[in-house]
Amino acid sequence: MGDGTFVEAATPYGLDSLRDGRGLAVSDFDGNGSLDLVVTNYGAPAHYFVNRAATGHWLGVRLHGVESNRDAVGAVVRMRTGEKRQMRVVSAGDGYASQFSKTLHFGLGALSTADELEVTWPSGRRETFLDLQADRVVEIREGEGDLR
Numbered sequence: 001m002g003d004g005t006f007v008e009a010a011t012p013y014g015l016d017s018l019r020d021g022r023g024l025a026v027s028d029f030d031g032n033g034s035l036d037l038v039v040t041n042y043g044a045p046a047h048y049f050v051n052r053a054a055t056g057h058w059l060g061v062r063l064h065g066v067e068s069n070r071d072a073v074g075a076v077v078r079m080r081t082g083e084k085r086q087m088r089v090v091s092a093g094d095g096y097a098s099q100f101s102k103t104l105h106f107g108l109g110a111l112s113t114a115d116e117l118e119v120t121w122p123s124g125r126r127e128t129f130l131d132l133q134a135d136r137v138v139e140i141r142e143g144e145g146d147l148r
Contacts, residue, residue: 013053019044023098028105033058033135035105040097057108059117060137063090067123068142071102074122079106080115108134 001007010016015037023040030036034051041047059079063072075090088104108114114132121127121142132138 013049015049017041017047023096025098025100027101027103028060033060038098055107056110057112057134059106059108059114059132059134061088061104061106061117061119062102062137062139063104063119063121064139064141065121065123066142066144067125068121072121072142073102076120077104078118078120080117081108081111081113082115103137 017039020042021039022042023038025038026035027038028035029038029048030050034053034055036051037047037049039047039049061077063075063077064070065072065075068075071092072090073092077088077090079086079088086106088106090102090104091100092102093099106114112134114134115130117129117132117138119127119129119140119142123142125142127140127142127145129138129140
């Protein structure tokens, strides 16, 4: 809710299955900026949930390690938009029987730019990028200091 509290919303979105869930993958599978779900269940087919909820602006970040490991596992990305701050960590092995996308997703709401994005690579290198336009995926290669 933006104030440190949550509201139960599984039922209105059709995610209140009583099946024996085994795996969950979260990613922007359809490339529209909203996170979708794939859920695997024991003894049943996988289910693909397309996120059709109203969304605001977003920014995807994909890292490519050079001195650090190629997939940038362990990198920490911090984003600042106005007074709000968000942090994501590139990880591997996020869940049982599944794997999330390594593209980090940041929600921007009504804002069309991110003021600052800071990447701390596993190598210890730190890079900062300013005034990033929303609604796209940026690719950052360690040490090159520019976005693709």
